[in-house]
Amino acid sequence: MALLVLGLAIFIAMHSIRAVAAPWREAQIERFGMPAWRGFFALFSLLGLFFIVRGYGLARRYPVPIWLPPSGMVHVTALLTAIAFVMIVAACIPGNHIKRALGQPFMCGVALWAFAHLLANGTLHAIVLFAALLVWALLKLRADRRRDREAGVVYAQGTLARDALVVVIGLIAWDLFAFWLHGMLIGVHPLG
Structure with missing residues (x-):
């Protein structure tokens, strides 16, 4: 630890x-x-x-168990991490409505990803990892938004084509990670 x-x-x-x-x-x-x-x-x-x-x-x-997540929580986590992947991709593709609405979609995505993993993991090491990343992401998000306000940053208007691109790339990336890379890199197959 x-x-x-x-x-x-x-x-x-x-x-x-x-x-x-x-x-x-x-x-x-x-x-x-x-x-x-x-x-x-x-x-x-x-x-x-x-x-x-x-x-x-x-x-x-x-592992040191702290709590036992309900069995269905893996599906909630899967949905939330899919949304988080879309947010993270939105940070990389200019001219989308998600970036304009959130301002800092990357940190929003990291925070949502960490929160989702807290829902599905009840061991001490998982709670330490995901809680630390969640708190850090929320504090960094707050600092980044303050910096943007002070600098007068205005994000570009989004287009539906860019929104569609963000969603498609985000969901493909999530699919690859959830069904293949997560098991290969982390040793856990969250969706079977």
């Missing part, structure tokens, strides 16, 4: 620098240059992610 917590701390800290220490971040970029900053960011983000994955895998060997 310690490795999981360390990984979460590193990953969340790296992804929170802009929100909590923007002047320091800018000073480092000015001092070392953007390529060096991106390398530093990528290295520590990947290190945190490696520790999260490794720590989670180790913790799964000796």
Whole structure:
């Protein structure tokens, strides 16, 4: 569990620098240059992610049950994660109504994904992982929205064609992950 917590701390800290220490971040970029900053960011983000994955895998060997989710919760989680995938894709494709409505659809998607996984997982290590990511995503979402307001950011009008593209790509990505990659990468086949 310690490795999981360390990984979460590193990953969340790296992804929170802009929100909590923007002047320091800018000073480092000015001092070392953007390529060096991106390398530093990528290295520590990947290190945190490696520790999260490794720590989670180790913790799964000796699970500590906290609560038993109802059997049907897997279907609720599947629906919510499908919506989360669509939100995450909306962040990457400009000119869609979802991005205009949510402002920060990526962080909204991460928050929904984490919440959905909390519904279907009752072990201590799962609760630590998904609760930490949920709290981080909600705090980062709040900070990003405040930054957008202060900067006067206005997102482009959406089109139905872009909305359709977002939904199709999001659902295909969700399908591939839910039915194939989740089992291959995580060792759990959530939908059988």
